[in-house]
Amino acid sequence: MQIFGVDIGGSGIKGAPVDLDKGDLAQERCKVLTPHPATPDSVADGVKQVVDHFGWSGPVGLTFPGVITDGTHIRTAANVDKSWIDTDARTLFSERLGGLPVTVVNDADAAGVAEMEFGAGRDRKGVVLLLTFGTGIGSALFVDGELVPNTELGHLELDGHDAEKKASSKAKEDDGLSWEHWAHRVNKYLAHVEMLFTPSLFIIGGGVSRKADKFLPYIEGIKAEIVPAQLQNNAGIVGAAMRAAHHAK
Template sequence: MQIFGVDIGGSGIKGAPVDLDKGDLAQERCKVLTPHPATPDGVADGVKQVIDHFGWTGPVGLTFPGVVTGGATVRTAANVDKSWVDTDARTLFSDRLGGLPVTVVNDADAAGVAEMQFGAGQGRRGTVILLTFGTGIGSAVFMDGALVPNTELGHLELGGHDAETRASSKAKEDHDLSWERWAGRVQKYLAHVEMLFSPELFIIGGGVSRKADKFLHLIDGVRAEIVPAQLQNNAGIVGAAMRAAHDHAG
């Protein structure tokens, strides 16, 4: 079974049909740049461009980099245009895609669902936290496999700052940090999250997960196991498709 997944990020919009039996992309993904400013209309145009690239006409799952309630309404928009707040994203995207069935979910929650089903979280019980390091820091918290949605732990205060402004991969680039210095910031952030939630496992996702060998070994002082996401930066696409399949089964 194939369903289309789209991952909307602060820098790029990427998507592909997903083979839900394998938990992997069925075709090479298409990516377009996120418009700036990332307004609802601009992002919807980018999503349509990705969908049209494949000529897709079935259900679509989309991630959004912020809190999404009721499978439709955007409540926060830290890394996209503030005009997203209170937007009915499901209606916006469905209308732009000619009435296709649409599911919208928080981006890190989608990545987490995919990792728990097909990746590094398979079979893991207790508290598992996936953290995506990209333009910001996304989070997905699981207790015995059940998702606690819209946690947004990237906005915890760390040293008087929003954590994602200090420890995201964008912060690494903006401040031209070495892997060692950035890993030190990530370590402080993980220790803070661990103090609050006591997870058994941290899964590190986002684009930086492809370079886990450059920084994970530099992190110590954290008791939880720390592993890179197995689906890497495709986890959001896969998770979005999984949620759409659930919502539009049959």
């Protein structure tokens, strides 16, 4: 079974049809740059461009980098334009895609769902936390495989700032940090999150998951197991498609 997944991020909008039997992309993904400012209309145009690239005409699952309630209402917009707040995202995207059925889910929650089903969290019980390091820091919290949605742990305070302002991969680039120096910031963040939630497993997602060997060796003093996401930066696309398939039943 194939369903289309789209992952909306602070820097890029990427999507592809997903083979839900394998938990992998059925075709090479298409990516366009996230427009700036990332307003609802401009992002919806980018999503349409990605979906139209494949001539897709079925259900579409989309991630969004913020809190989503009732599967459609945007409550926060940290790394996109603030005009997203209170937007009815499901209606916006469905109308822009010519009436296709649309499901919208928090971006990190989507990545977490995919990793728990097909990746590093498969068959893991207890408390599992997926953290995506990208433009910001996304989080997905699972208890015995069940998602606790919209945790947004990237906005925990770290050294007087939102944690993602100091420890995201964008912060690494903006501050010109070496992998080792950045790892020390990530280490401090992980220690704080571990104190609050005592997970048995951290899954590190986002683009940096492809380069885990460059920073994970510098992480120390964390009791939980720490592993890179197996689906890497495709986890959001796969998870979005999974959620769309669930709602299509």
